[in-house]
Amino acid sequence: MPFNLNTLVRPNILALEPYRCARDDFKEGILLDANENAHGPAIQDLDDEEQLLQLHRYPDPHQLELKKLIVEFRNAENVFDVDKQDIITPENLCLGVGSDESIDALIRTVCRPTKDKLLICPPTYGMYSICATINEVEIVKVPLNLDTFQIDPEEINKAIANDPTIKIVYITTPGNPTGTLIDFKLIEKVLNNENFNGVVVADEAYVDFAPVGSSLATLVNKYPNLVVMQTLSKSFGLAAIRLGITFATKRLAGILNALKAPYNISTLTSSVATRAVSPQSIKHMREVVQLLNSERSRLVDELLKFPNVSKLLGGESANFLLVQVVDKKGDPSSEDAKYIYEKLATTKGVVIRYRGNELGCPGGLRITVGTKEENDILLEKFQDVSKDLL
Ligand SMILES: Cc1ncc(COP(=O)(O)O)c(C=O)c1O
Structure with missing residues (x-):
């Protein structure tokens, strides 16, 4: 079956209406709408910078400023031929509590527990299997070529042809524990598989250590079945703040945003992350x-x-x-x-x-x-x- 989000996404998730936060309707005034504590945090020695964060208020669920900076950064480093209408915007993003949360969110979006499957290419990062197990999603393994640690697109496409319940292909690029950047031409062979109603994930946790221009993040509008995951835990040195980024088509990013907990990104995290993706940082x-x-x-x-x-x-x-x-x-x-x-x-x-x-x-x-x-x-x-x- 060809790629089709209407049939790929679990019906209960497709039907989700995003949670409307109190602050989505009115942002200013005497705010007595969200059951916050108007007296402020129970810490008396907050410094000026911390005071400005308004820690007694719920965080912004949309993180538009942070998303803008992230897409500006990735668009500036793009080396692919991308049509004007396909340039990524903040609407292509969903932020998570580290990419570990992003991995889990995508599985919950497209894989029906006990019915659907996830394909991984060992040796690879361990969290895909852990998240799959938690969600009762079976794992299909198509090993990397063990001489080159590149993916084997023919074998992946064969596995997909044999099993229509495979809904996600996880590709780690550069790989962990291999450190090998996966050749885009090989990934493209899976992306171009016209009989795959599923998504191809490029987990780019380490992409900034590869040559500039290696990220596929700017291609998510060109290839609607591509999802790219990144994190501030590695090149940006911010593992403690827990900030993961999913790049996907606007439609899929919208669905992921509807699924996520509205306040998953804390004000402390988004404030530090916004500083980290400024041009100077x-x-x-x-x-x-x-x-x-x-x-x-x-x-x-x-x-x-x-x-x-x-x-x-x-x-x-x-x-x-x-x-x-x-x-x-x-x-x-x-x-x-x-x-x-x-x-x-x-x-x-x-x-x-x-x-x-x-x-x-x-x-x-x-x-x-x-x-x-x-x-x-x-x-x-x-x-x-x-x-x-x-
Ligand atoms: C390939 C890969 N993806 C994702 C992650 C998780 O990153 P985060 O800290 O954003 O949860 C790691 C962490 O080691 C990783 O190696």
Whole structure:
């Protein structure tokens, strides 16, 4: 069946009328309409900036100013051929409590519990399966090509043809734990599948660490079955505020906005997020990304000098690296990788992530790029610990 939101979206969600907040009707005056506390917060030493936030009032459910800044940023970096009428606007956005909430919201929008399915491409981010399980949605797995960590669009399209209950294809680009940017031409083969009544999600949590112009966010009007997810947790360094962004057609974004809790984005979060996506902060973000990316290259060079690190398993498009640990014989060794991981954490105070259990990642360790000083310590301690195994 071809893509059709009227049949794709669950009927109960399609019929939702967005919750009308008290403030949607009247914004000014003596506000006695939302059962707030007119005396203000129960904190007596708020500073001037905090006073201005009006923390006793419910937050703005629409976040228009923040959305405007986000689309300006992504439109400015767009490298694709996009017709004037397809340029993204704030109406293409739905904001979530981190992209983890956005992932869950999309599943609840299109997947009927116990009936529909979600396709993932392992090795990939773990939350898709967790959200699917919570929503009683079955998972279909079409592994990445384990040599390149690119998706296999032919296999994905075959799975879709075999099972019309697949409603979402989740593609992580750049991948986690792979760090590999997925070639858009491969994603396009799934987007152009005329027999798929479902959406293709590009989860771009790490996209700013890939070359500028890698984001597909500006393509959601051109490809109505494309959904792009981003977050301020990584390149913008704001994991604590929990701000995720879904880009979709205006119609689908409208449906997602109707489904979300009206006040999901707190005033504190939107205030910090709005500052973070100002042109000045974006410039700073880009400088930090450059610094992290040059440290990433240095880490690759240095890690590959260790005799028990044989190669980079993944790509160099995120703020982490996936390396392969080998034993004395030169064979990939998850046992040795686990030893290094545990020893680093318990005796050296350096915490990385063991990924040897992931599909196609034998001997895998995932290392987040830190500051120069942190990376120096990691390299020194890694070498110390590895010596035990030689
Ligand atoms: C691929 C991917 N998507 C989404 C997320 C979640 O991000 P957020 O902090 O916005 O919930 C992560 C976090 O690690 C991730 O790796």
